[in-house]
Amino acid sequence: xxxxxxxxxxxxxxxxxxxxxxxxxxxxxxxxxxxxxxxxxxxxxxxxxxxxxxxxxxxxxxxxxxxxxxxxxxxxxxxxxxxxxxxxxxxxxxxxxxxxxxxxxxxxxxxxxxxxxxxxxxxxxxxxxxxxxxxxxxxx
Amino acid sequence: xxxxxxxxxxxxxxxxxxxxxxxxxxxxxxxxxxxxxxxxxxxxxxxxxxxxxxxxxxxxxxxxxxxxxxxxxxxxxxxxxxxxxxxxxxxxxxxxxxxxxxxxxxxxxxxxxxxxxxxxxxxxxxxxxxxxxxxxxxxxxxxxxxxxxxxxx
Numbered sequence: 001x002x003x004x005x006x007x008x009x010x011x012x013x014x015x016x017x018x019x020x021x022x023x024x025x026x027x028x029x030x031x032x033x034x035x036x037x038x039x040x041x042x043x044x045x046x047x048x049x050x051x052x053x054x055x056x057x058x059x060x061x062x063x064x065x066x067x068x069x070x071x072x073x074x075x076x077x078x079x080x081x082x083x084x085x086x087x088x089x090x091x092x093x094x095x096x097x098x099x100x101x102x103x104x105x106x107x108x109x110x111x112x113x114x115x116x117x118x119x120x121x122x123x124x125x126x127x128x129x130x131x132x133x134x135x136x137x138x139x140x
Numbered sequence: 141x142x143x144x145x146x147x148x149x150x151x152x153x154x155x156x157x158x159x160x161x162x163x164x165x166x167x168x169x170x171x172x173x174x175x176x177x178x179x180x181x182x183x184x185x186x187x188x189x190x191x192x193x194x195x196x197x198x199x200x201x202x203x204x205x206x207x208x209x210x211x212x213x214x215x216x217x218x219x220x221x222x223x224x225x226x227x228x229x230x231x232x233x234x235x236x237x238x239x240x241x242x243x244x245x246x247x248x249x250x251x252x253x254x255x256x257x258x259x260x261x262x263x264x265x266x267x268x269x270x271x272x273x274x275x276x277x278x279x280x281x282x283x284x285x286x287x288x289x290x291x292x293x
Contacts, residue, residue: 134258140257
């Protein structure tokens with residue numbers, strides 16, 4: 001319904017471009033939050049090392065790869081990667097990159113507050129807004 | 141004493157700063173390689189999706205993917221001891237690295253608005269770096285206490 005109204009209000013190609021951008025941002029936010037939740041549950045990866053040297057890293061790698069939250073998050077990130085490649089082929093780079101980046105930063109902060117219960121205080125909100133505006137300015 | 145304890149707990153170790161630096165550098169260089177590779181592959185549309193697999197034969201795309209795997213590993217390590225909203229501004233610095241690389245290495249012109257963008261992102265990192273890296277949830281301590289008491293029995 002909303003998409004039908006939107007389709008009559010904006011030109012088809014603009015609608016298609018922004019749909020792509022929103023899908024890519026939503027996939028990134030879901031993926032990053034799931035992965036952040038997985039890593040938070042696992043705790044400091046250094047503590048999972050079984051022995052000194054390279055072999056000791058097998059412990060953390062195994063713990064991460066067998067975590068279901070991580071696997072679902074990684075699936076979202078993979079979808080995000082291919083959706084991004086597709087989007088870059090139809091949306092101009094100078095629109096796609098800053099739009100996706102700033103939407104992802106703002107969405108991540110909101111999702112981190114509501115789903116991960118992170119303490120997103122005024123300091124962090126200001127930082128997120130600065131980053132979002134900064135990314136847009138950089139792309140100009 | 142409480143205050144000292146609080147800051148000790150949230151101060152990052154040098155290795156943790158190194159991980160944040162890796163997050164920043166691998167993402168910026170990896171993205172640059174990917175975008176260079178994709179311009180060589182050309183536009184991909186819904187009717188030619190197999191072209192995306194063809195892109196995997198491009199050396200720029202392959203090296204970009206290798207670097208992005210390195211990014212992923214260091215990013216997840218950072219998330220294991222810091223909040224998502226703490227690590228995010230650090231990853232935003234990779235935009236600044238790309239801009240500075242293009243200015244001082246590729247000798248591209250940086251407009252005033254780009255310098256303003258760089259300044260804003262650097263300020264954002266400064267804000268967040270000044271605060272705690274991790275939100276402490278009372279419930280987690282509770283779980284740990286319960287686990288400890290279980291182990292003691």
